[in-house]
Amino acid sequence: MADRCRRAALAFTNGAEVWTKADLAGWLVGPYRGATRSGSMPPPSRASSPPGRKVEPAAVDDLLSDAHVRVLTVLENVAISRTKTAFARRLLEEHAVQRITDHGHTVGWIPMDAPRMRLAYRVLSLFAADALARPADYETLTVCHRCERVRFRCLEESCGCMRDDD
Ligand SMILES: [Zn+2]
Structure with missing residues (x-):
C-alpha cells in the first residue's frame, strides 16, 4: 500500500511539470486511484476548490504547476523540519488519510479520494500515508x-543533475 502511494506521489512530483491534460487524467485513474480509497468524507473546506468549478483545458497547465509548487513547498519544509512526519499526522487528523487494519491486524494508512479535493492535497495525502x-x-x-x-x-544517493546538494 505504501509503495503504491509513494510511486504515485513521486510520479507527480518528478514528472508533472511536463504533463498534459491526458497525462494528469491518466495519473488520476491509474496510479492515484490504485493507491487511494474513494470516500464521501469531505476534506476541510480550506482544502477544497469551490464546488462545481470546472477545469478548462487551458487551465490544466496552471493547475499542474500550482499543485507542483504547493507540494514541493511542503516537502521542502518537511526536509528541513525536525519532525518530518508532522505533516502526515496533520493530514491524518483532517481525515485525508485513514488508518486501516487488515485481517492479520496489520496497521496501514490509506489516502482518501474525496470529491473536490485540491490536486496538491491529493498528492500530499499520498506522501502522508507513505510517511x-x-x-x-x-x-x-x-x-x-x-x-x-x-x-x-537512503534509497537514491544522487538525483543525477550533477549538483552536490547535500
Ligand atoms: Zn538535482
Missing part, C-alpha cells in the same frame, strides 16, 4: 534545489 508507514525514510527526504527532484537519500 506514516515508513517514517524512517522521511528522515532522508530531499528536494534538489536545482532540478527539484524529490528523493529519499
Whole structure:
C-alpha cells in the first residue's frame, strides 16, 4: 500500500511539470486511484476548490504547476523540519488519510479520494500515508534545489543533475 502511494506521489512530483491534460487524467485513474480509497468524507473546506468549478483545458497547465509548487513547498519544509512526519499526522487528523487494519491486524494508512479535493492535497495525502508507514525514510527526504527532484537519500544517493546538494 505504501509503495503504491509513494510511486504515485513521486510520479507527480518528478514528472508533472511536463504533463498534459491526458497525462494528469491518466495519473488520476491509474496510479492515484490504485493507491487511494474513494470516500464521501469531505476534506476541510480550506482544502477544497469551490464546488462545481470546472477545469478548462487551458487551465490544466496552471493547475499542474500550482499543485507542483504547493507540494514541493511542503516537502521542502518537511526536509528541513525536525519532525518530518508532522505533516502526515496533520493530514491524518483532517481525515485525508485513514488508518486501516487488515485481517492479520496489520496497521496501514490509506489516502482518501474525496470529491473536490485540491490536486496538491491529493498528492500530499499520498506522501502522508507513505510517511506514516515508513517514517524512517522521511528522515532522508530531499528536494534538489536545482532540478527539484524529490528523493529519499537512503534509497537514491544522487538525483543525477550533477549538483552536490547535500
Ligand atoms: Zn538535482
